[in-house]
Amino acid sequence: MTEVDTATWAARFDMLSDPNRLEILLAMHRTPDICVSDLAEAVGRTENAVSQALRVLRRQGWVRSVRVGRTVNYQLDEGTVHDLLHWIGARRS
Template sequence: MHLVPEERAHRRPIDEHTVCAAVAGIGDPSDVRSWAARFALLAEPGRLAVLLAVHRAGPIAVSDLAIATGISETAVSQTLRILRTSGTVTAAKDGRVVRYRLADPAVAALLDPIPALPHTE
């Protein structure tokens, strides 16, 4: 069980090869934490709506995101602050307007398969 960390090497596996394949499949613990943080960003419906709008229509301004998502401008700004801090979006000034775009290609890849649903009222 060459891939099992030393602190777990004393445990008896049922299938050593499967354990090693599972450890290799998990990969670097810091990568796992990074992906968990990405998924956490997607787990809140408001953030997900903002991310989908930025991904599919960006670069886009806060006021336009508020209209598109139905979320207040203040809440959109707070959401964008979280997304900027995480490196998921970036901001660029366009005259007096700040426009946001998706900056994390891994998040873009997660958002791509999400279908846009027809809007019904």
């Protein structure tokens, strides 16, 4: 029998349990390489609120930032989270 890392899975589900973070992840899944202002508009939140959520998600290793000129874009950076988003029905546009 394979051991399940319950602490890691509990942390993943805890991150997904916040509706704001989940909406941000879903928006990032639909539109990879999205900047904070576009992401904030997509989820109907302030840029500050989205930036705070992105900091948490980045610390967790779920998203990464990529600088493109003067803009910083964000994308999913964790395969398991990507798979979980597909499992709950997320699709790319």
